[in-house]
Amino acid sequence: MIAVLAGGVGAARMLAGLVQIVPPTEITAVVNTGDDLVLHGLHISPDLDTVTYTLAGAINPETGWGLAGETWQAMASLARYGGVTWFGLGDQDLGTHLYRTQRLHEGADLATVTAEIAAAWGLALRLLPVTNDALRTRVTVEGEGEVGFQEYFVERRHSVTVSSVRFEGAESTRPAPGVLDALVAATTVVIAPSNPIVSIGPLLAVPGVRDAVEARRDDVVAVSPIIAGAALKGPADRLLTELGHEASVVGVARLYAPLAATLVIDEADTDLATAVEAEGVRCVVAPTIMSGPAEAAALASVVINSTSRS
């Protein structure tokens, strides 16, 4: 059994690699819900959907989110009214949010609905929201005050300076059923190459999750989302710096050292391997840019063969 702590795009690609080399039924992805939002009355779970659509082979390859071949009639109509259109919702994608919202209104919990959606796409891996409870990443933007995560990430295109991040409601959440079990049962726990602050951070903020990961430290392998000082996608590098961390594999090692015995870094950072190990983690150097399925599978193979015990 493999457990994967997952954010959005990077995690989705990592999982797409893993399912090629491990039977999907042996994989549990524990997915960030701090990005979730209620907009237009709809419950939207961007990271869960990115993982689902990616694994279903239905993701829009150009954006990394949303569905391929999407149409935008509803958004065009919403624009006529001067509605909130900065968060783009394609017509097919809306079907997912309509379904999720209706099921939640009916009393189903998010994990149940997530499993139903994954099954509808034919996915065999287990996809779990980290919690069924409300967890909302909030970002303090310099000169503006606190905004919701998507207001920061999408509406402001993360091109603003962040002075703090918090996970609203985290202390009242419980891990979704199966999350802690998956962390206990896994032979390897993978921290996907997601944003350490705003993708992995919310997972660790759910009471019990950080402890469960730390308890498995020897078997935890993190993949650095930072390559040569930069994030492939998104604001991880900038956020790390703004919040007082180092935007490098060494900074990532420092953050993850209490959790992961092993850090996989990209070949571009080979010269930092010693500095990484100085943070107290084993350093594995490999190509980490998942430009296609083959590269993702190769990285997945490195990851599951690189725990400190192997």
Next chain:
Amino acid sequence: MIAVLAGGVGAARMLAGLVQIVPPTEITAVVNTGDDLVLHGLHISPDLDTVTYTLAGAINPETGWGLAGETWQAMASLARYGGVTWFGLGDQDLGTHLYRTQRLHEGADLATVTAEIAAAWGLALRLLPVTNDALRTRVTVEGEGEVGFQEYFVERRHSVTVSSVRFEGAESTRPAPGVLDALVAATTVVIAPSNPIVSIGPLLAVPGVRDAVEARRDDVVAVSPIIAGAALKGPADRLLTELGHEASVVGVARLYAPLAATLVIDEADTDLATAVEAEGVRCVVAPTIMSGPAEAAALASVVINSTSRS
């Protein structure tokens, strides 16, 4: 000033006739919201939308509801999940519901949002929901028990036997701002050819509305939705019979006599004019089938020239 008590399709056509012969800014439509529903988390107001889309010239002429040239990607996606698809929501139409729901979540009332939507479509008449408060038509279906209006009307295609109808929450509603004023100020109050039970009934169930209409009885003109014993569309004939009324212009006259001094009936019912007047209402005979804009304008002209005072 003209005030129109309005349901969906029949009322929309009546209004499309009226705006041709009266300046639209002098028309207030008071629209049924008993049909409203929350589905997939979205607030849907079918009658308001039917009136809006019809007056905007954007209605699907084949169905009488929804938008012309509509696409159905979101519903197809929802069907993948086995979601609730019996209430069809086209992609463009969804934009309307997204907008309405978001604005209501933001704290706007339904009347405000309705005015915004009407303005976005360039409508100059005043469109008012009868109430900003929750009013839900509930239907007791024989052998099944009570269901929501749309579960009766759309999901069961109104092809079931109804034993009673009630307007849940009506006693706690207040007329939306402007509704009573419009009824007081109107030179003519029109009861559109809508279903007397489930379209006009909810309007009259809002405290104050029935009294306000009765107070204007001399200037109230109703148009019979029953022609030759049948409804042009929908279950009005069947409902009238099932609930102990007569599915004829005489039955309509009996229902509306306390409210309207005048009833317009179709030429097909000329032979019932005397029986209608025996119910205590003036009877005006005219072509009432609004097969196109010209016919609608002609009927509108008959209506506003047929109050008992004219």
